[in-house]
Amino acid sequence: MSGVQRATASDSNAITSPLLSVRDLRVRFGTKRGVAHVVNGLSYDVAPGETVAIVGESGSGKSVGVMALLGLVPQPPGRVEGDVWFEGRNLATASERELRQVRGNRVAMVFQDPMTSLNPVLTIGRQLGESLRLHHGASRREADARAVELLDLVGIPSPRQRLGDYPHQFSGGMRQRVMIAMGVVTNPSLLIADEPTTALDVTTQAQIVELVQELQQRLGMAIVWITHDLGVVAGLAHRVLVMYAGRIIESGIVDDLLGDPRHPYTRGLLASLPRPGRDRPARLFAIPGLPPDPVALPAGCAFWERCSYRLDDTERDSVPALREVAPGHHVACVYDVPAIERT
Amino acid sequence: MSGDTLPEVSDTLLEVSDPLLEVSDLAVHFRARGKGVVKAVDGVSFNVRRGETLGIVGESGCGKSTTGLALLRLVEPTAGSVRLDGVELAGLRGGALRAMRKRVAMIFQDPYASLNPRLSIGDIVAEPLEVHGLHAGRTARRMRVDELLTMVGLDPNFRTRYPHELSGGQRQRVGIARALATEPDVIVADEPISALDVSVQAQIINLLEDLQGDLGLTYLFIAHDLAAVQHISHRVAVMYLGRIVELADRVTLYEAPAHPYTQALLSAIPVADTAVERARTRIVLTGDVPSPRDPPPGCNFAGRCPRAEDACRDVDPVLEPLRVGHDVACLVARRELADGDSPAAVTRP
Numbered sequence: 001m002s003g004v005q006r007a008t009a010s011d012s013n014a015i016t017s018p019l020l021s022v023r024d025l026r027v028r029f030g031t032k033r034g035v036a037h038v039v040n041g042l043s044y045d046v047a048p049g050e051t052v053a054i055v056g057e058s059g060s061g062k063s064v065g066v067m068a069l070l071g072l073v074p075q076p077p078g079r080v081e082g083d084v085w086f087e088g089r090n091l092a093t094a095s096e097r098e099l100r101q102v103r104g105n106r107v108a109m110v111f112q113d114p115m116t117s118l119n120p121v122l123t124i125g126r127q128l129g130e131s132l133r134l135h136h137g138a139s140r141r142e143a144d145a146r147a148v149e150l151l152d153l154v155g156i157p158s159p160r161q162r163l164g165d166y167p168h169q170f171s172g173g174m175r176q177r178v179m180i181a182m183g184v185v186t187n188p189s190l191l192i193a194d195e196p197t198t199a200l201d202v203t204t205q206a207q208i209v210e211l212v213q214e215l216q217q218r219l220g221m222a223i224v225w226i227t228h229d230l231g232v233v234a235g236l237a238h239r240v241l242v243m244y245a246g247r248i249i250e251s252g253i254v255d256d257l258l259g260d261p262r263h264p265y266t267r268g269l270l271a272s273l274p275r276p277g278r279d280r281p282a283r284l285f286a287i288p289g290l291p292p293d294p295v296a297l298p299a300g301c302a303f304w305e306r307c308s309y310r311l312d313d314t315e316r317d318s319v320p321a322l323r324e325v326a327p328g329h330h331v332a333c334v335y336d337v338p339a340i341e342r343t
Numbered sequence: 344m345s346g347d348t349l350p351e352v353s354d355t356l357l358e359v360s361d362p363l364l365e366v367s368d369l370a371v372h373f374r375a376r377g378k379g380v381v382k383a384v385d386g387v388s389f390n391v392r393r394g395e396t397l398g399i400v401g402e403s404g405c406g407k408s409t410t411g412l413a414l415l416r417l418v419e420p421t422a423g424s425v426r427l428d429g430v431e432l433a434g435l436r437g438g439a440l441r442a443m444r445k446r447v448a449m450i451f452q453d454p455y456a457s458l459n460p461r462l463s464i465g466d467i468v469a470e471p472l473e474v475h476g477l478h479a480g481r482t483a484r485r486m487r488v489d490e491l492l493t494m495v496g497l498d499p500n501f502r503t504r505y506p507h508e509l510s511g512g513q514r515q516r517v518g519i520a521r522a523l524a525t526e527p528d529v530i531v532a533d534e535p536i537s538a539l540d541v542s543v544q545a546q547i548i549n550l551l552e553d554l555q556g557d558l559g560l561t562y563l564f565i566a567h568d569l570a571a572v573q574h575i576s577h578r579v580a581v582m583y584l585g586r587i588v589e590l591a592d593r594v595t596l597y598e599a600p601a602h603p604y605t606q607a608l609l610s611a612i613p614v615a616d617t618a619v620e621r622a623r624t625r626i627v628l629t630g631d632v633p634s635p636r637d638p639p640p641g642c643n644f645a646g647r648c649p650r651a652e653d654a655c656r657d658v659d660p661v662l663e664p665l666r667v668g669h670d671v672a673c674l675v676a677r678r679e680l681a682d683g684d685s686p687a688a689v690t691r692p
Contacts, residue, residue, distance in 0.1 A: 210627070
């Protein structure tokens with residue numbers, strides 16, 4: 001990838017002070033088998049209006065890591081440590097009441113399965129209106145009018161007629177639109193989206209991604225988008241954090257990270273994607289083995305066992321720290337993995 | 344065969360050999376409670392040759408999974424014919440049906456839901472052997488189980504473990520071992536990788552290809568992930584609302600898709616390359632898939648089709664060859680070819 005794109009893309013997090021600042025976030029759970037170390041020292045910033053994608057496979061800690069930001073990890077069995085600075089206050093020390101305030105107003109959350117987030121026995125209009133009446137003291141009539149506006153905003157045809165419909169009368173994509181409408185009701189500064197398109201068909205996914213991007217432009221909110229899909233990341237993110245075994249193992253501007261991945265894990269993930277068309281690789285690259293058990297994390301690099309670049313035992317004893325390999329591009333690997341030759 | 348490349352089905356074989364699996368006008372209709380008939384599969388025809396992988400793609404509700412289930416008579420077809428090696432499967436009963444099921448095995452999407460949690464891995468893999476009376480005797484059966492586990496890349500010691508002790512990828516390997524137990528000719532794989540992590544998906548795809556090379560298996564690979572389907576398949580059928588709308592070899596389908604629905608699907612697949620994503624012009628489909636209970640007259644896709652013409656709303660297009668080996672059910676694609684317009688004017692980055 002060219003350096004030109006790098007320069008333009010990095011504008012997004014220059015100058016402005018961050019909206020969200022996460023410092024050394026750790027989450028562990030007591031389990032029957034022992035203590036599971038799920039998130040092991042996450043630190044990152046999100047600038048206002050920026051889209052940050054957090055990428056990882058199941059068990060990487062990507063979802064728990066954002067749940068913990070908003071006090072949504074039950075304690076016990078969980079235990080959360082670290083600081084979460086958001087709009088000038090530390091959510092890690094905030095009361096439950098303050099957290100509710102933040103969740104209802106400043107931060108919107110959208111999850112993978114909209115059906116489980118919607119109440120099946122209440123009409124869509126009622127559920128949309130609820131938060132308006134609760135948080136803003138709107139009358140029934142005002143709430144209905146605003147609900148129609150919101151459904152229209154997220155592209156639901158004939159919104160007035162659909163206010164009286166129940167969630168099961170909507171398709172998966174439409175339900176996710178409703179969830180997004182409910183999220184942006186209060187003009188939040190941050191949208192956290194946890195695999196919001198994973199359960200959707202590819203054409204519907206494209207519609208939802210486009211909708212979120214439109215809303216972001218219109219409302220100026222920052223987005224933290226959690227996904228395992230590097231394709232979605234390419235079309236959506238400004239910056240990418242790749243997680244493995246509860247840590248960030250690579251971060252950078254999307255062009256750098258996808259165009260010139262430097263961590264053996266990121267590189268393996270990208271190489272393992274099937275590419276349609278004539279230039280079909282004879283065989284997909286497959287990362288051997290499995291991620292480590294969070295109850296028995298190795299002392300050193302968590303990827304060592306599966307790494308095709310490892311030379312010796314160097315990384316076995318201590319966890320490699322994130323180091324800058326190019327402006328704004330950080331990698332937690334002691335090796336200088338050569339740049340990819342692209343055809 | 345080393346399994347290093349997509350096992351080639353030689354052209355001569357493709358032309359000469361009789362298809363192993365012949366499906367014609369297959370229909371599966373369900374009676375919906377008081378609300379008429381849902382046409383989940385509505386007249387599907389295709390052939391698969393020995394050693395070939397036919398991919399079936401489509402979005403949820405298009406009938407791709409029901410098609411797979413109907414082949415094994417796990418749902419009863421309403422109409423149509425399925426022939427395996429020339430033998431009609433409709434109407435088979437008892438022993439004859441069991442014998443057929445020995446030759447056609449299935450791999451499911453969620454290996455957790457499809458493995459009995461109370462059975463050990465060894466018992467799960469041995470179950471089809473028992474049902475079909477193969478490798479009788481404790482020692483023989485255990486040797487066969489060990490062999491099957493080894494074939495799918497699992498240590499034979501896994502036989503004493505239980506599904507919950509395994510990762511998703513390992514469970515899917517068990518599902519594959521179970522499918523291989525009866526030495527089937529055909530494997531119907533229904534979304535075999537979509538519940539797995541990206542890095543594990545590649546392991547399973549490679550395994551399926553290796554097994555095809557080693558055992559000469561014939562696959563029907565059903566999935567919504569067009570990139571994965573195009574990787575593993577020789578030919579790909581695209582389904583929409585119970586019908587096949589396009590059927591072509593994998594390269595043609597990618598480089599010269601003729602049906603507007605295929606074009607839209609291709610244009611919506613996210614690619615992990617920012618240059619591709621920025622250059623992309625997505626064909627955005629409006630609306631949702633119409634209900635299979637009440638399909639519109641004319642072409643099923645006309646209501647969402649960006650290129651629909653008046654005739655599309657009246658005439659129900661038939662799946663016919665556009666060129667040799669490239670079947671399309673679309674009036675517009677056909678007319679454009681006749682007019683000498685470039686069909687499938689999709690620009691690829």
